[in-house]
Amino acid sequence: MVIWAASEIWPHQWTANAVAWGATAIALLAVGVHDVRLKARHTDGRLPGWSYRIARGSTAIATAAVVFSALPSLVFLP
Structure with a gap:
């Protein structure tokens, strides 16, 4: 949105x-922290296998969305 x-x-x-x-840098940092x-939750056993896979897939989709939202600022330089 920003x-x-x-x-x-x-x-x-x-x-x-x-x-x-x-x-974009701040958003990618936040996704990385997540x-x-x-x-860490998966390693501790608090996040089972399927939930972990779904969460990782969601993180990948969020990363792609952040990168693609910043793409026009790289392509259409003034």
């Missing part, structure tokens, strides 16, 4: 791209 809002506030400007890149927590 990336979309930045592109609406500052259309075709470097400010929007900088905000998009920063928000992935580490998933691995």
Whole structure:
């Protein structure tokens, strides 16, 4: 949402791209922290096999969504 809002506030400007890149880095960091927590819960035995696989797949989909939401800021540089 931050990336979309930045592109609406500052259309075709470097400010929007900088905000998009920063928000992407923060979002990928958050997904990475979540992935580490998933691995820890699975290792402790608190997350069974199928639940772990579904959670890992959801994390992969979330990572792809974050990357693809920032893609226009890389392709359409002002």
